[in-house]
Amino acid sequence: MEFIRRCSGFLFGMECLGCGSVSERLDPWLCPACREELLRESREYSFPGPDAMSLFPMRPLTRRLIHALKYKGLSGMASYLVRHSSAVGEGGVAQSIALLARPYYFVPVPLHSSRYRERGYNQAQRIAAALATVTGGRVCNWLARREFRVSQTKLSREEREWNVAGAFERRLPRELPRRGTVFVVDDVFTTGATTSSCISAFGRDFPLDTKVCTLLYDEPVTATMDFVADCKMEWNV
Structure with missing residues (x-):
């Protein structure tokens, strides 16, 4: 009977993305316990730099959800995570955002065209759209990627900086807000x-x-552990 329940959950989308248990109370991806x-x-948000903020820590649950966003085609996961975060x-x-000058402009990190063809969307674009919705801001595609670089997750700090140096260029509107x-x-x-x-x-x-x-x-x-997981996910899709 349990085998039948798990097969039914897999076929009809009743399996929790967090713990893998079959539940009829998904919302639509997490069971009540994982939610x-x-x-x-979400209460463990952080400010990893003086001008940077992150909504969640990297934990087993959030890692699985971000992988679902990037590699399983669940683009709606971006909005789901933002709505369940401390950004609302x-x-x-x-x-913290409310203390900053309005209007808010959310600029997604551009995805290389080859990655975009693989996924069908830019996950940063979806995250930016969700943030704009909850804050009353707008999404602005003011950056473009010049060339493809290797995955950041397997590199040291110095290698990461070299890998992305000059990888982006600005595409600003003719009349930039002041x-x-x-x-x-x-x-x-x-x-x-x-x-x-x-x-x-930006200059x-x-x-x-x-x-x-x-x-x-x-x-x-x-980062190395994440790189291994990323590679496994990419080969399995």
């Missing part, structure tokens, strides 16, 4: 090399204050 765990982890309501990140706050948006913050390169691409003459906002903060010491 409560996600809410607890009276959450700590929401309060006030407000720009958030460079990505899925995971590890060393900040990617988002720093994006901010550098020293960029008139707006710039911040970084990511879904997850991953301690650099776990």
Whole structure:
């Protein structure tokens, strides 16, 4: 009977993405226990840099959810995670954002065209759209990627900085707003090399204050483990 239940859960989408248990009370991806765990982890938001904020820590649950976003075609996971984060309501990140100058402009880290063809969407774009929805901001595609670089997750801090140096260029509108706050948006913050390169691409003459906002903060010491997991996920899709 349990085997039949698990097969039914797999076929009809009743399996929790967090713990793998079959449940008829998914919301639509997590069972009640995993949803409560996600809410607890949302209270562990962090500021990995003076101008950077991350909504969740990298934990087994959030790692599985971010992999579902990137490799299982669940683009709606971006909105799901943002709505369950401290970026909404009276959450700590929401309060920090409220102190910054409006309007808010959310600029996703651009995805290379080959990655876009694989996934069908840019996960940073979906995250930026979700953040814009809950904060009253707007999404602005003001950056472009120049060339493909190897995955950041297997590199040291110095190698990460070299890998993304000059990888982005700005694509600003003819009439750039003169006030407000720009958030460079990505899925995971590890060393900040990617988002720093994006901010550098704006140039020293960029008139707006710039911040970084990511879904997850991953301690650099776990980057190699994430790279192995990423590779496994990519080969299995």
